[in-house]
Every structure is written in C-alpha cells, then in structure tokens.
Amino acid sequence: MSGFMGKILRVDLTHRKVTEEPLPKEDAALLLGGCGLATKYLFEELKPGTDPLGPDNKLIFMSGPLTGTLSPSSGKSNAVTKSPLTGLWGQSGTGGKWGRELKRSGFDGIIIEGASEEPIYLSIDNGKVTFNDASGLWGKNVFDTTTILEQQLGKGFCIACIGTGGENLVKYAAIMNERHRALGRGGFGAVMGSKKLKAVAVKGEMKIPIFDKDAFEAAAKTASDFINESLLKITLEVYGTAMVLDLVNIKGGLPTRNWQRGVCAYADKINAPAINDKILVGRKACYACPIACGRNVDIKTGKYAIKGEGPEYESIGTFGSMCDISDIEAITYAHILCNDLGLDTVSAGSTIAFAMECYEKGILKKKDTGGKEILFGNADTMVDLVRSIASRQGIGDLLAEGTRHMAAQLGQGSERFAMNVKGMELPAYDCRATKITGLAYVTANRGGDHVTAYIQGPTFLDIPFLIVEENTIEDVTKENPLEAKVVKDMEDALTTFDALGACKFMGMALMADDLLPVINAATGWDLDVAGFRRAGERIFNLARAFNVREGLRRKDDTLPLRLLEDPLPDGPAAGLTVDLEPLLNAYYGYRGWDIHTGIPTREKLLELELDFVIDELGD
Numbered sequence: 001m002s003g004f005m006g007k008i009l010r011v012d013l014t015h016r017k018v019t020e021e022p023l024p025k026e027d028a029a030l031l032l033g034g035c036g037l038a039t040k041y042l043f044e045e046l047k048p049g050t051d052p053l054g055p056d057n058k059l060i061f062m063s064g065p066l067t068g069t070l071s072p073s074s075g076k077s078n079a080v081t082k083s084p085l086t087g088l089w090g091q092s093g094t095g096g097k098w099g100r101e102l103k104r105s106g107f108d109g110i111i112i113e114g115a116s117e118e119p120i121y122l123s124i125d126n127g128k129v130t131f132n133d134a135s136g137l138w139g140k141n142v143f144d145t146t147t148i149l150e151q152q153l154g155k156g157f158c159i160a161c162i163g164t165g166g167e168n169l170v171k172y173a174a175i176m177n178e179r180h181r182a183l184g185r186g187g188f189g190a191v192m193g194s195k196k197l198k199a200v201a202v203k204g205e206m207k208i209p210i211f212d213k214d215a216f217e218a219a220a221k222t223a224s225d226f227i228n229e230s231l232l233k234i235t236l237e238v239y240g241t242a243m244v245l246d247l248v249n250i251k252g253g254l255p256t257r258n259w260q261r262g263v264c265a266y267a268d269k270i271n272a273p274a275i276n277d278k279i280l281v282g283r284k285a286c287y288a289c290p291i292a293c294g295r296n297v298d299i300k301t302g303k304y305a306i307k308g309e310g311p312e313y314e315s316i317g318t319f320g321s322m323c324d325i326s327d328i329e330a331i332t333y334a335h336i337l338c339n340d341l342g343l344d345t346v347s348a349g350s351t352i353a354f355a356m357e358c359y360e361k362g363i364l365k366k367k368d369t370g371g372k373e374i375l376f377g378n379a380d381t382m383v384d385l386v387r388s389i390a391s392r393q394g395i396g397d398l399l400a401e402g403t404r405h406m407a408a409q410l411g412q413g414s415e416r417f418a419m420n421v422k423g424m425e426l427p428a429y430d431c432r433a434t435k436i437t438g439l440a441y442v443t444a445n446r447g448g449d450h451v452t453a454y455i456q457g458p459t460f461l462d463i464p465f466l467i468v469e470e471n472t473i474e475d476v477t478k479e480n481p482l483e484a485k486v487v488k489d490m491e492d493a494l495t496t497f498d499a500l501g502a503c504k505f506m507g508m509a510l511m512a513d514d515l516l517p518v519i520n521a522a523t524g525w526d527l528d529v530a531g532f533r534r535a536g537e538r539i540f541n542l543a544r545a546f547n548v549r550e551g552l553r554r555k556d557d558t559l560p561l562r563l564l565e566d567p568l569p570d571g572p573a574a575g576l577t578v579d580l581e582p583l584l585n586a587y588y589g590y591r592g593w594d595i596h597t598g599i600p601t602r603e604k605l606l607e608l609e610l611d612f613v614i615d616e617l618g619d
Contacts, residue, residue: 001025002211003065003523004033009107009129011122013195014055014114018129023108029525030609032499033108034064035091036539038080041111043542048549052084053169053194055115061102062109064501068100068208070217071518072224073503075100075287083186085171085347085402086423086447089546092188093498095286096181101158104204112195121199123153126206134198138167141340142176149201161199162189163342165390169193170400172347176339180309181286184344185424186446211524219517223510227290230509236293237283239272241313246271252571253433256321257376258353259419259562262430263571266326270316274328284309291505297332304333311335317428318349323356323382330379334386341390347402350425352385354403354418355395363412370394416561421448432563433573434459436483439583442557443487445543453490454504484586492536499539538608541600545613554598557584
C-alpha cells in the first residue's frame with residue numbers, strides 16, 4: 001500500500017511481548033492513517049469508563065501517508081489516547097523527525113497497552129524491538145534522558161521520552177521528542193508514566209513506498225515553491241509563532257491576568273521583535289519544512305540563564321500576559337524548563353495564572369501555599385511553581401491536576417475563572433474579542449484547543465485560510481450563523497492534515513487542490529477536494545462518538561462563565577461577551593448532530609460510513 005509501510009506494532013508492556021499486525025488497508029484508506037486510524041483503534045479497543053491512568057488505557061502512535069516523505073512539512077506524527085486531563089478522546093501531534101524515523105523503521109504505528117511493573121524503555125531499530133531497563137533513567141528529566149540514550153544507542157536514534165512531570169502523573173504532562181518537540185496537550189506524558197514507559201527510541205533506514213515517484217517529487221516541489229513564495233514563510237521564518245502577539249493584543253484579545261483583561265500594556269517587551277533583539281541565536285525547522293518557525297535562543301547570564309528552543313506564542317501568552325510577567329527571559333526560562341520537565345506549557349502557565357487569581361481573591365491562602373505569596377507579576381514564583389508542579393511538591397500537587405479539578409476542590413466561585421473547556425486549559429486568544437474562536441474552543445473534541453480549527457487565523461490575524469471552501473474573510477468576521485460553517489470546514493480540513501502527517505501551517509499557504517497531487521502521487525489514491533474534506537469530517541465525527549460514549553453531551557460544549565457573562569473592561573473589545581448558543585445551534589445543524597444533545601445522528605454516521613459506531617451510541 002503506497003505511502004504506508006504496511007505494518008502496525010503492538011506492544012504489551014505487562015507481558016513484555018510484541019506482535020506485528022498488517023495495516024488494515026480499508027481502514028487506512030477510509031481514515032487516511034495518522035490520527036484517523038489511531039482513533040478507530042482506540043474506539044474499538046477501549047471500553048467506556050476506562051481509567052486513563054490504568055493499564056487498560058492504550059497509547060497509540062501513528063504516522064500518516066505523507067509522514068517522512070519529501071512532501072513539505074511532513075515531519076508530523078500523531079498520538080491518540082484517553083486523556084487523563086479531560087477523561088475524553090485525546091490527540092496530539094508532534095514535529096521534528098521522530099515520526100519519520102518510526103515509519104522508516106518499518107511501522108506505520110505503535111499500539112502500546114498494559115503497564116510494566118518496573119521502568120523500561122523501548123528501542124526500535126529498523127524493525128527490531130527491544131525492551132530495556134530504564135531504572136537508571138527514572139527520575140531524570142527530558143534533556144538528560146535524551147542525551148544518555150543518544151550516547152547509549154548510538155547515532156541515528158530519535159528519542160521520545162517523559163520527564164519527572166510524566167513520572168509523577170501530572171495531568172498535563174507531555175511526551176517530548178528531540179528535547180523540544182512535544183505531544184503536548186492532554187496528558188500523554190502521564191499515560192506513559194502510568195505505564196512505567198520512560199522512552200521510545202526509533203531509528204529507521206527503510207524506504208517509504210511511493211506510488212509514482214516522478215509525479216510525487218514534481219508535486220512536492222510545486223507545493224514547496226508555493227510555500228516559499230508565501231507571506232506565511234516570510235513572517236514565520238523571521239518572527240516565529242510569536243508574530244501573532246501584537247496582532248492579538250491590538251484587537252483586545254490577549255488574555256492578561258488570567259483573562260481579567262484583553263490588553264497587555266507591555267506587549268512590546270515580550271513580542272517577537274523582543275525575542276529577536278534579546279535572545280534569538282538561530283532558527284530551526286522540522287523535517288522537510290521549508291519554513292523554520294522554531295527559535296533557537298540563548299540567555300547567557302543572570303538567574304534565567306538557559307539555552308534551548310522557544311518560546312512559542314502560547315508559552316508567551318500563558319507565562320507572560322496571563323501571569324502578568326513582562327520579563328521575556330523569565331518567560332523563556334519557564335518555557336524551556338517545561339520542555340525539560342515534560343509539561344504542557346499552555347496548561348502549566350494557565351494553571352499558575354488561575355492560582356494567582358485565587359490567591360489575589362483570598363481563595364488560596366498562605367496556609368494552602370506553604371507560605372508562598374502567589375502573586376501576579378512575580379516571575380520567580382512562577383518558575384518555582386513550574387518545578388513544584390512537576391514534582392507534585394506542596395501546592396504544586398494541586399496545580400498538577402489542572403484548573404477544573406482545582407476549582408472543584410477550592411470552590412468559592414473560582415469555577416467562573418477556571419479557564420478551561422472540558423478540563424483542557426484555553427490558549428492565549430480571548431474569544432470575547434472574536435466570538436467564532438469561542439465556538440471553536442467548545443467544539444474541539446479534545447477540549448479547549450486552538451489548533452483543531454485554527455480559526456484565530458482569519459479572525460485575529462486577518463490571514464485567509466485557503467482550505468476553507470466558499471467562505472470569505474468577510475463571512476468569517478460577520479456575526480452570523482455562517483461562522484459556524486467556517487468552524488466546521490476548518491475542523492474537517494485540518495483534521496485531514498493531521499491524518500496525512502502534514503503540518504497545519506500548510507493550510508495557511510496551500511489550497512486542498514495544491515496538496516491533492518502530492519497525496520495521490522504518494523498513495524495511488526484518486527482523492528478529490530470533496531473526499532479530502534469528507535475524510536476529515538469522518539474522523540472528527542468518530543472522535544465525537546468516542547466522547548459521546550464517555551457521556552459527553554451538549555451541556556459540555558460551553559465556555560467558562562467569565563467569557564459568557566463578564567465583559568472585557570477595556571480595549572478594542574471592551575464590553576463584549578460571547579453569545580454562544582446561536583452559534584452552537586447553527587454548528588450542530590451544519591454537522592448533522594442532534595441539536596438538543598450534540599450527538600451525531602444515525603443518518604450522519606451512515607453517510608460517513610461509520611456504521612460500526614451506531615450500536616455503540618445507542619438511541
């Protein structure tokens with residue numbers, strides 16, 4: 001099957017057994033591979049109510065048909081599990097070259113099940129799988145673990161591992177590959193930690209079969225040329241993802257002091273030019289990426305001296321404006337520290353900001369914090385809390401559970417400003433400044449999330465997303481039900497990108513028509529634009545069905561009360577809240593879901609060839 005290696009590796013950690021299974025070709029064609037195929041495995045093999053941190057949960061790594069090929073930005077791979085942060089479907093994608101090495105080792109994906117009694121790590125060398133003792137690695141963080149394994153295993157191995165955050169089952173612990181690339185959101189690192197799996201090292205030299213090599217190389221070059229000529233490349237290459245900070249702030253949507261305001265007065269101290277002027281030493285690209293949006297940074301002196309990659313925009317938003325920190329060196333230190341400890345920077349920073357507001361309001365007191373004053377604007381406290389979260393020491397043990405759990409335990413009205421959807425902390429875009437972003441937050445299957453629909457592109461940044469069919473920028477920014485269709489279109493198209501193993505930034509530079517020749521030449525498929533979108537819609541509905549089976553209903557598709565009821569106090573978006581229900585009604589209509597429950601209808605599931613889902617959901 002061109003574009004695929006044709007095998008899935010199943011790893012039983014309990015009994016230390018591995019088996020190889022043939023790639024299910026019909027499922028791979030229907031769901032494209034990647035997160036689509038992984039979601040079908042998870043849906044079929046996981047019982048409802050499974051403990052995300054129990055041995056019965058499964059962690060599924062999966063590549064797509066473009067992963068590891070010459071297609072532009074094809075370094076992406078995905079993982080799917082039941083999230084310990086949300087209790088729902090969890091999915092995360094990572095860049096770098098780990099996915100390429102996995103695929104070239106001979107496997108399209110790995111299904112990890114069971115749990116080891118002792119710390120272990122897996123090494124996969126051109127199809128040969130070995131269980132290795134990791135007791136000497138347990139307790140070490142990501143950077144040291146990676147260095148040790150690179151030295152032990154030799155040249156060519158690519159390491160994905162957890163730090164102490166994952167070992168200590170922090171609910172938003174990440175799996176890090178190549179030190180700074182992350183399966184970041186949803187607690188994948190905690191799932192690995194619960195299985196006592198410290199790392200997965202992969203190395204491969206096998207060739208990925210391509211259906212029509214000449215046509216594929218020509219199509220990939222054309223797509224790369226489009227990207228190289230795009231405004232996207234120029235801006236991301238020069239400024240990285242931090243380029244968006246000023247644009248979001250100008251529109252009054254940069255969450256500040258835990259979303260109490262939408263305007264940050266010191267944005268010029270923490271924006272992309274500040275990074276370039278003060279700490280940037282180089283740029284870094286993932287495998288086959290023509291853009292190189294990664295930042296190599298070096299803080300040479302002072303208490304925040306550190307060297308590594310980042311910070312990305314989300315880290316600046318959460319550790320910066322949300323915590324009211326104006327020191328770009330402190331923000332960068334916290335970001336890189338999270339990478340080393342193996343923590344999601346969005347949830348970590350957002351949770352600290354929530355704790356700061358709880359302290360400000362007297363909900364958290366010194367007796368709760370071990371005597372610490374958790375104050376907005378205190379960078380040293382922020383950094384100290386990052387370490388406490390990873391180790392679960394003191395107040396860090398509570399923060400390690402995330403804002404939803406914290407608010408449930410603390411009460412006293414803190415639920416209003418625990419800024420999460422379905423348990424997942426929100427990224428740094430205040431949807432009161434652009435309501436369509438709020439709709440995208442509540443409909444994302446993995447919880448409060450900004451990349452499922454990436455809707456902040458056409459709204460905050462005024463950048464047209466070419467993969468949205470028959471919708472103009474004017475349609476996006478008007479307050480009318482057509483906004484709901486735009487969210488649906490974006491979710492479907494970008495889910496397809498995930499499944500294929502392509503970076504979502506390509507959706508800002510390429511139309512579906514531009515990518516289809518690459519896909520079809522690689523696989524031998526005859527995919528058209530309608531099929532491209534339909535595949536994403538199919539995967540999206542399958543993930544929604546997983547969540548419905550876990551008990552999710554319309555009532556869960558909502559925002560924190562602060563966004564629904566508390567107007568922004570100042571700035572360009574002053575006085576605005578989110579009127580969610582009309583948008584949600586329209587969205588359900590476009591989706592073909594029951595308007596009262598949010599459950600996909602039988603007719604929609606049949607239309608999408610998801611017949612096997614119907615009996616699982618009942619009436």
